[in-house]
Amino acid sequence: MRIVAPISRVEEVALLAREGANELYCGFVPDDWVGRFKVRNANRRPSGNLRSLRELEAAISSARQSGCTLSLVLNAQSYSDEQLEAAVEMGKLFIERGGDALIASDLGLISELSLHLPLRRIHVSSVATCRNGSAARLCRDLGASRLILPRDVTIEEACEIAAEVPDLETEVFILNDGCVFEEGACSTVHLPQRMGGPICLDRYVSDYRPRGARKLSVALCQSLRENDQEYEKWLWYRFSCGFTTNEQGMAFGPCGLCALPRLLNGGVAAVKIAGREAPTARKLASVRMVKAVLDRVEAGEHGEEIVRLAQNLRPSVEHCRTGYMCYYPEVLRKAVY
Template sequence: MNILAPLGAKEEVEMLAESGAEEFYCGITPMEWMEKYSPGVWINRRNPYAGFPSFKDLKEAVRQAENYEIPIFLTLNAPYYMEKQYPMLIDLIKRCTEEVGIKAFIVSDPGLMVAMKNKVPEAAIHVSSLAAPMNTGSIELYKQMQVERIVLPRSVQLNEIPALKEAAGDVELEVFILNDGCVYEESFCMTTHSAGAFCSQSQWDYEPFHSDGNKVLSEKDFKILNDQVNDYREFVWFVNDCNCQIANDGLPLGPCGLCSLGKLEKMGVDSLKVVGREGAPYRKLASVQMVKAVIDQVRAQASEREIEKTARKIRNQPQYCESGLMCYYR
């Protein structure tokens, strides 16, 4: 299993590579795209300023990564693109493949995948989690498109992965391992966070109604509703990186799958995705170091129990781990 780290600037390459990153992924929003479609129309699933500012900087990052024999993958994972946007995207893909040295493209729009196969057949495709590859039927579909890797959505659980791996065959599988959740199933989300992540807000006011339209609820019914709302708010708090906080020891909080690394390795998972292209360099560094510390246990053939113990010790948040709400793989 490789550690796939987020990259936001060429200055981060050495720091993350020396800390254990074995693959990188990043975004770029060319000025031509912003001039034509505005910064509010995202070319990938992060705002334009979370990626590289220029092809020159991206090419320098690729050059530095090559010194470590680390490939860089580029995100083109907006939920969908308009057909009239395809020519600009294909030109970008050609340039990044032939001149920059990008090894693969993380894509969610099946239409763009088809266009890539027709126009730039040498460009490798990694199917984004936004493309909903969450069952054997979808895996078979993307295999027919001759993709090289499939990124499983966050909602896929451990007991589902073996069947997906069997269906994938020689196609690599990538899973989320650290940072950033999604309140809903992002595979079916047709919006962006350009206007703010309204889905992660839960501190709204509400007025209870009975099913018969009566505003007066019994004390018992009101308590049931209030408990459910509070449970939902707690869930959203965890998904939203524990309200975007960091722990007292400086480590990032939020969704985590470190305890499951032993199981994931036995299932044949190929890559572990650390989320956070837009994050601060220290957050990326600490995240990669956490994954590396647990992966070292896996590679030393420690037992699943020892791996879980190491993961919980590194996290140092027993109350959050016990809740189960901070876990990708519950």
């Protein structure tokens, strides 16, 4: 099983590879894209991107020297006709410079890329929300070599797809960055922090009023307040526990470490660490955590041994107990605290 980690700076390539990342991915939004289209939507992140061709070439070279692969993210939910043409050119440039694969979500872009790239150089982004065998076969037939599954698939669903379409690799999320909606069905945008951050994090004040002349009971008002408080709590966990870490820098936030034995045994090829725009220290700590658990899983440990290891790396037992921090809560339901 391969560990996939994000980069936003060239120097991160060697550092993450040294910690155990096998594959890296990056965004690239050059000035000419911004100047031409007046937006930074070459991918879904306005920040955390490489900005120059020199940086991109240096990252490709460093990945090759470090013994890992580098993929380029082109996963905007849609592109205009002019942007589509520019995205294809960007993808061709990346592959020609020695890049390994493109991560794309728009099926039109995937189809167009398959006409211009060497076979099996396309990874289908989780933003495409492909979640069953039929969707996986479509991606394979379009020329993809890997399907990155959405964040909300279950372990059983991921393993079923891996078994049903064995000639298409499957990749699942393992650490960091949840989503309030569901990526491909996202109803908001990822604004830079200086502009308020993601709209889905806005803290709206709710005012509940009943229909007609009746009044809300005290008990119902209290129940509604408790529901709002629980939603605030869920949001905090969904967005990486406020990007908090322990004293050793180990990151809290959405996590699937306890599920690694079942994912490995189910034929899942790779696990993805999210967070291109995160600080380097957080990325390094994330790779260390995944590597520590995966090494033990590949050595034959499983079940409660792995659950205890994963939850005590930070430690995160209290966070895990809520169920809000878990990508695969079905594992938690079987855990013994």
